[in-house]
Amino acid sequence: GFHHHPLSCGTFESYTFRSILSIPKLRNGIYNCYHCKECSLTFHKEWADSFFSQQFICNHVLKIFRRAKTPLVDSTDDHFCHFCRSKLKLKHFRCTICNISVGRECVKDPPPLTIYQPKHHKHSLTLLLRLVTFTCNACGVEDDRNPYVCLEYNLMVHKYCIEKLPRVISINRHDHRINHTFHLGQGEGDKECGVCRKKINWAYGGYECSRCPSYAVHSRCATRREVWDGLELEDVPEEEEEIEDPFKVVNEKGDIVHFCHEEHVLRLDENYVTDNVNMRCRCCVLAIDGDPCYRCLECDFILHEKCANLPRKMRHLLHNHKLSLEVSFTRFRRSDNFFYTCIACQTHTDGFIYACHDGLCRYLVKSIKYDVRC
Known part of the structure; x- marks a missing residue:
């Protein structure tokens, strides 16, 4: 049967209810229904007979369960769909043979048995219809659910990672673009993630920089909202950005013309001391007190040497x-x-x-x- 408790079949007069799959509420009248006294669940007989005569993608008929509000065991399996990890409703589906819980959306629109994303991997990946503990080769995160696998390359990945992880991105922690890979390779010694500064496991996937061999970032860290701008840059030409210097050296003495004060020349003073309390760096507005600084030869404009060298x-x-x-x-x-x-x-x-x-x-x-x- 489609439920784990005994059901009574009868007619219900002027009884309205919503089905577990959000089928519209029935009009008042007399209907043949299945009823579970223990769970207080009622199922329209025609709907239940037609729906549960079909098998789920695991080739088993699903059963309807009513999730306990306070589970006997503190486990995420009691709360989340094993496929999409969405939170389960109070009434949900379960395959008792495979020992997996399935949310409403995944019952109505089951996950595909195979996924082919040639930009990520040249082989099709097949859904493993067994609940297993694995470490995703794309993001390096350990999980308990149904992964997609490639036996030839010994890959196990989340559905989200194979479909949604961007291939090429820019992040605010690095000056170059970074590319996603399923295998970061053998790093020389312990390396840190460029975002969270925690250890990188080189056996799994992440983001790497083609220009900086030692730079790598966890997949989850690189795609955080505050780190990545949300743009996929694969197939987008990378324009070489011209580095614009903040100043130009104009003579052999090392005098400069700074972009913020182009009308006059500035000269470096290695140890400028002044009694003028109002003499402050025009950039950081901090006091000048024996610090190396650039002074204008014609007015009171002044910059700390460090401030004058700030990148544009x-x-x-x-x-x-x-x-x-x-x-x-x-x-x-x-x-x-x-x-x-x-x-x-x-x-x-x-x-x-x-x-x-x-x-x-x-x-x-x-x-x-x-x-x-x-």
Whole structure:
């Protein structure tokens, strides 16, 4: 039978109910139904007979179970579909032979028996209709469910990983694109994930950089929302971005013209000391106190040497687009000076900022702008 408790068959007058597969509520009337007194479940007889005469993809007839609100054993198997890992409804399906629980969506739309994604793997992957503990070769995460397997290459992967993991991406923790692989290869010694800094298991899959042989990232870490911008870059030509220097050296003395002060020449002073408490670096707005700095030969403009060398573009841990260095963008006006607000630390300052004008960020009410000190 399709249920694990005895059922009584009878007629129900003016009785309305919803079926477990969200079939519309029946109109009031007299219907032939199956009823389970122990579970308080009622099934329309014609629907139940037609539906449960068919076998699931495991070639067994599923049974309807009513999940205990408080399971006797604290196990995720009592709460989640073994195929899609969606949370099970109170009433759900189970194959008692395979010992797997199945959610409503997977009953209505069963997972495919085979998946062919040639960009990820050249062979078809077959659904293993056994609940097993395995480590996914695509993401390196251990799990208990039904994986897709390739016997020839000894691969076991999640359905999500073979269908949804992007092949080529950019992340805000690295300057180059990174590519997904099922096998990171033999690393030299212990390597750390470029995002979480935890150990990388080189026997499983992840993301690697073709330019930096020692760089690798866990699949789950690389695709986190705050790390990846959500764009799949496979088949998208990679444009070599020209590195724009923040200044130009103009003579043998090492004098420079900085992009933020192009009208005058700046000269390096290795140990500049001043009693002027208002003399502050125009970039970080911190005091100049014996630090190497670039001073303008014609006005009071001054930059710390470190600030003068800040890159025109950079990636930041707090944002997943490249940021551009800008000079004193106005957010609001206080007295006669201009200020902006850093979205990371909420500091108000009139120094330099790193801003994002990429994609939808340019249209945000709260602009993406970071103080250079953040």
